[in-house]
Amino acid sequence: MVKARPAAGGGRWVEISPERIHGWIDGFYGRHDGATEQGLMLTGLSNGDTATLYPPPGLADVPDVDTLLARVVRPPRIAVLLARKGAVAAGVADGTTIAVSKVERFYVQGRTAAGGSSQQRFARRRANQADAATARATNIAVRVLLPYAPGVPADPDDAVSALVCGGDRSMIDAVLADRRLSALAPLRHPHLLDSAEPRLAVLEAAVVDARRIRVHLMP
Structure with missing residues (x-):
């Protein structure tokens, strides 16, 4: 399930279940003709849109997207x-x-x-x-x-x-x-x-x- 709402200061927040996060990231790559990754931030190649991922509680030490995808499979x-x-x-x-x-x-x-x-x-x-x-x-x-x-x-x-x-x-x-x-x-x-x-x-x-x-x- 994906939940979205406006974010204070601009942009919007999207909340994504662990079961859907892998597909959502693939979709971000597809919508932007690719993306670069720096830590937990994705930046679209086509227009510079960014998506900053915040791990769920208990996974504050996750350093990058690959680690996040591996660890949300078994939440703490x-x-x-x-x-x-x-x-x-x-x-x-x-x-x-x-x-x-x-x-x-x-x-x-x-x-x-x-x-x-x-x-x-x-x-x-x-x-x-x-x-x-x-x-x-x-x-x-x-x-x-x-x-x-x-x-x-x-x-x-x-x-x-x-x-x-x-x-x-x-x-x-x-x-x-x-x-x-x-x-x-x-x-x-x-x-x-x-x-x-x-x-x-x-x-x-x-x-x-x-x-x-x-x-x-x-x-």
């Missing part, structure tokens, strides 16, 4: 954390298979149109509920993901090589600020996945999205 084990004020989903995935997961919903009161002291009371209650939801989300992340942090499993092959996050950035930041997750925080991938309110189906879709190779096309 990754951790996935999705969070919004009303729910959290945490899981560990091998390819598109979720090995372990936990999804939980929280109650956080919606905003109120009331004024005066009532509005202040509702705001305090909502803030307290949001803090409690963040604390519960943190405990879930610790329980589900921390056993797979580097250096924790007896077998190093059981450890995750990246942490992919999605949903509410501020809540994710608050969860990962907990010092119990300090072994996982450095593995956080910079790209934040778009995510609906976490459910098991949303977590499964996020695992598929996380495996895609992101390509920045110019122009």
Whole structure:
């Protein structure tokens, strides 16, 4: 599957599943009467169009296109954390298979149109509920993901090589600020996945999205 959207600053982003990336690169060569490669950048011979490939989480050390094509065949084990004020989903995935997961919903009161002291009371209650939801989300992340942090499993092959996050950035930041997750925080991938309110189906879709190779096309 190929997903595309405009890129800030120009060009567009294309997200390509590992199963289709080889054919997509061949198509780039064909559309431009050939191309040159420098690292992970392709440059079309006919008009100078460029395609810069960004490896999926866990493959940050890939130096060139050939290595990328070889390594996406067997994607690394990754951790996935999705969070919004009303729910959290945490899981560990091998390819598109979720090995372990936990999804939980929280109650956080919606905003109120009331004024005066009532509005202040509702705001305090909502803030307290949001803090409690963040604390519960943190405990879930610790329980589900921390056993797979580097250096924790007896077998190093059981450890995750990246942490992919999605949903509410501020809540994710608050969860990962907990010092119990300090072994996982450095593995956080910079790209934040778009995510609906976490459910098991949303977590499964996020695992598929996380495996895609992101390509920045110019122009």
